Amino acid sequence: MQTLKIMKENQERIAALIFLPDSFNHLLITCHGFxxxxxxxxxxxxxxEQMNELGLGVLAFDFTGSGESDGEFSEITLxxxxxxxxxxxxxxxxxxxxxxxxxxxxxxxxxxxxxxxxDSKVKGFxxxxxxxxxxxxxxxxxxxxxEELIKGRIVNIRDESGAYDIxxxxxxxxxxxxxxxxxxxxxxxxxxxxxxxxxxxxxxYNARYMFNRLCNAEMVIVDDADHRFENKIRxxxxxxxxxxxxxxxxxxxxxxx
Numbered sequence: 001m002q003t004l005k006i007m008k009e010n011q012e013r014i015a016a017l018i019f020l021p022d023s024f025n026h027l028l029i030t031c032h033g034f035x036x037x038x039x040x041x042x043x044x045x046x047x048x049e050q051m052n053e054l055g056l057g058v059l060a061f062d063f064t065g066s067g068e069s070d071g072e073f074s075e076i077t078l079x080x081x082x083x084x085x086x087x088x089x090x091x092x093x094x095x096x097x098x099x100x101x102x103x104x105x106x107x108x109x110x111x112x113x114x115x116x117x118x119d120s121k122v123k124g125f126x127x128x129x130x131x132x133x134x135x136x137x138x139x140x141x142x143x144x145x146x147e148e149l150i151k152g153r154i155v156n157i158r159d160e161s162g163a164y165d166i167x168x169x170x171x172x173x174x175x176x177x178x179x180x181x182x183x184x185x186x187x188x189x190x191x192x193x194x195x196x197x198x199x200x201x202x203x204x205y206n207a208r209y210m211f212n213r214l215c216n217a218e219m220v221i222v223d224d225a226d227h228r229f230e231n232k233i234r235x236x237x238x239x240x241x242x243x244x245x246x247x248x249x250x251x252x253x254x255x256x257x
Contacts, residue, residue, distance in 0.1 A: 024098065
């Protein structure tokens with residue numbers, strides 16, 4: 001494992017971790033969720049080890065305003081996260097020259113759709129508990145605070161990780177993104193959608209909505225799994241590994257025979 005600092009055009013630094021096996025054919029870039037971090041509660045280390053054993057490199061990074069990256073969380077927008085992801089994709093391709101697979105958790109999955117759809121370097125998409133109905137999802141998550149944001153007010157929200165400020169630009173920016181257009185752009189590329197049946201944050205409807213608009217997608221709805229897949233993390237990883245083998249690992253090995 002190596003630590004990286006990737007520079008954006010505005011000179012903000014993106015903190016990242018990269019895990020590379022001796023040889024690899026694809027690089028998996030992971031995007032954390034809203035209020036998340038690249039380490040994913042330290043699960044990234046074991047997950048990256050499994051990916052390396054498959055013959056994939058892994059790059060995990062903190063969006064600006066989160067974790068060890070520069071910036072303020074209160075300035076978060078989908079557009080800013082898309083800029084971060086594009087910076088990381090360009091860095092990864094310039095330095096490693098490998099085709100890229102994107103994995104996004106929750107709002108990181110929304111970012112994967114918006115930031116990777118138009119990039120031909122991205123060969124596949126893994127969407128864990130991903131919302132495409134952004135207004136409805138964050139209305140549910142933020143409740144009264146969402147109404148205050150719509151009115152143009154900065155709000156302070158408290159969750160299990162503590163208190164944070166968020167600015168009205170967060171919700172205003174949703175209207176700059178057409179998720180249907182992004183889905184059209186990835187229509188034929190391999191997509192894995194994994195969703196918990198008991199997710200109270202991102203409704204299962206989001207997974208079915210995406211699946212019905214794609215032609216090369218696999219959707220797995222996991223029984224008794226919540227938004228964070230508590231007690232079901234291994235299930236999610238096994239589903240992901242099986243899909244990666246089918247579309248990238250075994251196919252690459254067959255081509256090399």
